[in-house]
Amino acid sequence: MTIKTRITDLLGVQYPIVQAPMGWIARSALASAVSNAGGLGIIETSSGELDAVREEIRKMRELTDKPFGVNIAQAYVRDGDIVSFVADQGVKFVTTSAGDPNRYCSQLKEAGLTVFHVVPSLSAAIKAIEAGVDGLVVEGAEGGGFKNARDVNTMVLLPLVCSKVNVPVIAAGGMVDGRSMAAAFALGAEGIQMGTRMVSAAESPVHQNWKDAIVAAKETDTVFLNRFGPGPACRALRTEKTTRLEKDPGENGVSPEFRNAMALYFGGDMEASIALSGQVAGRIESVKPVSQIISEVVAEFDEVMAQMSAKYARV
Known part of the structure; x- marks a missing residue:
């Protein structure tokens, strides 16, 4: 089955499902699996390791002949010639x-x-449209990673933005399965982006401890950190460290905690740094290959849309 939207037309993919560009995680092993499964893999640049990114893009061309993209996380750009x-x-x-x-x-x-x-508010969406973008990733505050401190959840933000713009929209934050994808489409999106679901995927390069923590998490097991700064706010898994930081991020905020990110990301020490994660961790019950994740999302999306039509359509 193919799902046809303006997103699939623009990206040249079979399904309007995009993998989020997580730093150090969104590299060739994960991104190629997403592209090969019919979605769109994204290679990150937020790590600032552009030589490594260049090599990951080279690997992508060996691992897939399908389309893929790159993210530019502007706050973390260390190369003034990043566009070139x-x-x-x-x-x-x-x-x-x-x-x-x-x-x-x-x-x-x-x-x-x-x-x-990527936008977290209506004003940011309007600004992006005026800048000339081709489309938007509308990201609700229940998603993992760095966030606008003035948080708005997807259920409010997505239909608001979609009612005011004409460009295609990818929904992010709370996207984990076919049911959430169907909800996003009902609210005006034409595609979805998944982050936490992909962090927990079999092809994700993070340590198994992080994947296990996502699977074990309840829907209440994330924290919103650094709401009042300094530095960006973010949503992460609840650990002893993040529970402390939730109450007292310190005078420098939580950003210094990412100096030890590699010990958590790839060493498995869940208290060494901050494990960014969305609230959908509470809905993820197992580690699965990317191909299975995407095929199940598409099948459930199709099923839910058909059920809704059959149940509520009027003759």
């Missing part, structure tokens, strides 16, 4: 995030790339 770097890799789709959409949009468009910007 991305364009030189031959990719055609870019998401920009964590900054002003005007910073790179025109350059990326001039280089022939399709550009979507």
Whole structure:
């Protein structure tokens, strides 16, 4: 089955399912699995390790002949020529995030790339449209990772933005299965982005302890950190460390905690740093291969849409 929307037309994919661009995680092993399964894998640049990113893109071309994209997380860009770097890799789709959409949009468009910007509010969405983006990733506050401190959940944010813009929208935050995808479509989206579900996937490079913690988490087992700064707010799994930081992030905020990220991400020490995660961790019951995740999402989406039509359609 193919799901046809403006997203699939723009991205050239079978399904409008995008993998979130998590730092150090969104690399070739995971991204190629997503693309090969009919979705769109994304390679991150937020790690700042552009030589490694270049190698991951080279690996992508060995691992898949399907489309994939790159994310530019503007707050973490360490290369003033990041646009040329991305364009030189031959990719055609870019998401920009964590900054002003005007910073790179025109350059990326001039280089022939399709550009979507990640937005946490209606005002940010309007600003991105005025900057000339091709589409939006509308990200609700229940999602994992770095967040707008003035949080708005997907159920409110997504239909609000979709009612005010005409560009295609990818929904992020709370997306984990076919039922949540159907809900996002009902609210105006034409695609979804999954982060936490992909962190827990078999092909995800993170340590098994992190995957096990996601599977074990209840729906209440995330924390919203650093709401009052300094630095960005974020949503993460609840651990002893993050429970302390929830109450007292310290005078420097939580950003210094990411200095030890590798010990958590790949060493499995869940107290060494902060395990970014969305509330959907409470709905993930097992580690599965990406191909199974995507096939189940698509099958359930189709089933839910058919059931809704049969149950509520009027003759």
